[in-house]
Amino acid sequence: MLIALLFLLLGLSSLMIVAGALTLFVLYFFRDPDREAGAEQKAVLTPADGKVLGVWNLERGDNPLETRAVKVSVFMSLFNVHVNRIPAGGRISKISYRPGAFFAANLDKASEKNEQNAVFLETQDGRKIVCVQIAGLIARRIACWIREGDEVQAGQRFGLIRFGSRLDVYLPEGSRVVVQPGHKVKAGKTILGYLP
16 A cells, blocks of 8 residues: 555556555455354354355365265455355364465365365364365465364364455265355355264
8 A cells, every 4th residue: 555655645646556456356365354253053163155166075085085975166256355264163173284386276286286284173073174275376385373172162264265265175974065156155154064
């Protein structure tokens, strides 16, 4: 904003307009609205705003849960809120960061190859959920504000992925997913599904 004002004072109105528009976009992008999480028992809230890319039943254990699981992927465009929220109450058992590439986050290979941060959550009744923050083509920074051992509540803010990205959620086998590909979801509000 200061740069836009400087351009205005120097009489460079076209540069002032560009700098002002960029400032407004950044303010819009980093918005963080308050949300009340009214999660039902065994409900799993979506940890990200965006569009559901897909829902898959994973038959093999080559996923963060290391067993059969259900995977739900949410793509966050540049216009979605990028603050991530805890999907269910419990305890953070592990956090695992992995550097990687920066493919477009809406591509399937982004789940395997891109920079990512996996947050392992154990619910009060012992169910395991994993949220994987995945950097995208433009997003080059993943922020995670929680630590291993933290007790967390459904809907609590836990991180941010900057400028377009993806979040994959792994639920235990037998979970009932209620969203479908193409659904628009809101972090800490929309129910993804229910634990077994």
